[in-house]
Amino acid sequence: MTALIQTIPTADGLFTLLVDDRQRVLASGWTSDHAAIIGRLSAANRPAEVREGEAEAAAAVTAYYDGDLAAIDSVAVHQFGTTLQQAGWDALRRIDPGRPLTYSEFAVELGSPSAVRAAASICARNAPALFVPCHRVLRADGTLGGFAWGVDVKQRLLDREAVDAGVLLTL
Numbered sequence: 756m757t758a759l760i761q762t763i764p765t766a767d768g769l770f771t772l773l774v775d776d777r778q779r780v781l782a783s784g785w786t787s788d789h790a791a792i793i794g795r796l797s798a799a800n801r802p803a804e805v806r807e808g809e810a811e812a813a814a815a816v817t818a819y820y821d822g823d824l825a826a827i828d829s830v831a832v833h834q835f836g837t838t839l840q841q842a843g844w845d846a847l848r849r850i851d852p853g854r855p856l857t858y859s860e861f862a863v864e865l866g867s868p869s870a871v872r873a874a875a876s877i878c879a880r881n882a883p884a885l886f887v888p889c890h891r892v893l894r895a896d897g898t899l900g901g902f903a904w905g906v907d908v909k910q911r912l913l914d915r916e917a918v919d920a921g922v923l924l925t926l
Contacts, residue, residue, distance in 0.1 A: 759808030762787045765820050767908050770885070772810040775802065779833035780812050782882035785904040795882040795903075800835040816885065824852040824916055832883040839865070843877030850891040852916035857895050879903070891916075
């Protein structure tokens with residue numbers, strides 16, 4: 756498979772998208788480091804060839820940053836994982852902007868209230884950041900927790916979504 760990689764500017768810094776030959780997002784994040792984006796995929800799932808090109812999903816990123824928070828919802832992604840991980844990534848896409856969940860609440864959404872560590876692992880292994888909004892999951896005490904692209908980016912995303920959704924978050 757040949758994949759395309761593109762880096763675009765956003766209010767939170769440079770954002771790079773890796774898409775497959777069907778324009779599905781394989782991995783993305785707030786960096787211009789192509790190796791870091793490709794490294795979000797396991798070695799077995801990395802494309803044989805990567806070249807610079809235009810990702811259709813870049814338009815959704817721009818629209819998101821222009822205030823259309825729903826623009827990312829219909830972007831196709833392609834993730835590689837277990838059945839539980841796939842279910843978790845699907846569940847992440849159902850979290851409304853401005854309404855983050857805790858890891859415990861996310862575990863309940865997965866149908867396994869005691870699987871808090873698994874819920875956290877699903878977020879940590881999420882390669883197409885933004886499109887599968889793992890930034891919308893917080894620690895039980897409401898604090899940010901980790902984020903592959905930095906907690907400062909996570910905070911700005913949550914702030915943007917809270918304002919656009921008309922919700923005041925106090926994190």
